[in-house]
Amino acid sequence: MSSSNNLSNDDKLLLAAIDLIAEKGYNGVSTQEIAAAAGLSEKTLFRRFGSKQNLLEIAFDRFHYAEEMQYLFNEKLAWELQTDLLLISRTYHEIMNHNRKMIMISIKEEGNLPGFRERTQKHPRQFLGILTNYFTAMYEKGKLIRTDPELQALSFMMLNFGAFMNNLDSNDNFPTVCLEAFIMESVQTFTRALTP
């Protein structure tokens, strides 16, 4: 009745693992808890995944959304700074938010489970590359002042990364600031700074 989702038992376990490990850390959560949160027995957990570590590993691969965003830019860009930066900023937060639990895990567990950090940082790297190319192209079109495009791209990313990290624990640390207002203000700042 209550836990009659149409999820497979495997997915229930994987999602429960992600939830709990993101919250309490890998060493802060027991296989009992994970199984209980999934509404299944601990035995099933080990039958299906063999070990706790393998459970997390598979969970990570299964639910780490790695959508390609290359096309998103090539198709949708208007080559007008303000609207493009808005699109980029929103897309960034969308993707990061989609993977927020994985990012939380990769940050917390970087000392214990090596290799996770790299996976969650594919997107940011890709973003940085795309954004750098975008700035370069905009400069060549005469729509941007002369700057170091990579440093500029990094600045814009760090700004959004900082905002994302600040909202990660969802109990907003800095009061009364909604993300949308923040995005619009910061995009306007960069637009004003970079237009010739």
Add this chain to the structure above:
Amino acid sequence: MSSSNNLSNDDKLLLAAIDLIAEKGYNGVSTQEIAAAAGLSEKTLFRRFGSKQNLLEIAFDRFHYAEEMQYLFNEKLAWELQTDLLLISRTYHEIMNHNRKMIMISIKEEGNLPGFRERTQKHPRQFLGILTNYFTAMYEKGKLIRTDPELQALSFMMLNFGAFMNNLDSNDNFPTVCLEAFIMESVQTFTRALTP
């Protein structure tokens, strides 16, 4: 020979605890490891601190540097955007870097040991307040365009916060970008955007 620092035994334990917990997390480190890293016996650890949790608690209070920065601004500000933002940015990174281990702990252990997060966020909050006031004052002096000073201050902080978080694990994730160049570029961006 090797571990003949002139630190007290208590401080050796506290510093070892901070090092290891920041790296592996509270549940990822045993009291044995901490004592061994301090070059002391586990028994001494418990004799002096009673419990593992109390050890961390005291370590946090003892080595969480809470320097007052209010004066730093009131005294040193030149009321000229670029130089002031540079000062603010560098001061921010200095303080955050000084407390990097504590911040790491507070992020990793937020789900397990409540109350630590708040302590490490006193500085950021104070920073935000001061910076907001600064922007307001600068606007009244006619040296700033009209914007929401709090949002603007938040943007500037988030940018630096993002850069700090990105460098936290010290194996720089985004290649070949030194902090100083980043600071100068981002300050220039904000200066250009905010001067009338």
Add this chain to the structure above:
DNA sequence: ACCAAACGACAGTCAGTACTGACAGTATAT
């Protein structure tokens, strides 16, 4: 109805961990 695959309940193994107690060693101050 029947079979096979998956599941749960239970007991149990084994290593690790926070923490304690008893006893002995070492330095310094008087």
Add this chain to the structure above:
DNA sequence: ATATACTGTCAGTACTGACTGTCGTTTGGT
């Protein structure tokens, strides 16, 4: 020398956590 205030060693307790084996029960497909 003696007291004091520290230490380290070692054995041990109580508990938890990852993981396994057994067996009976459930479930879905034919």
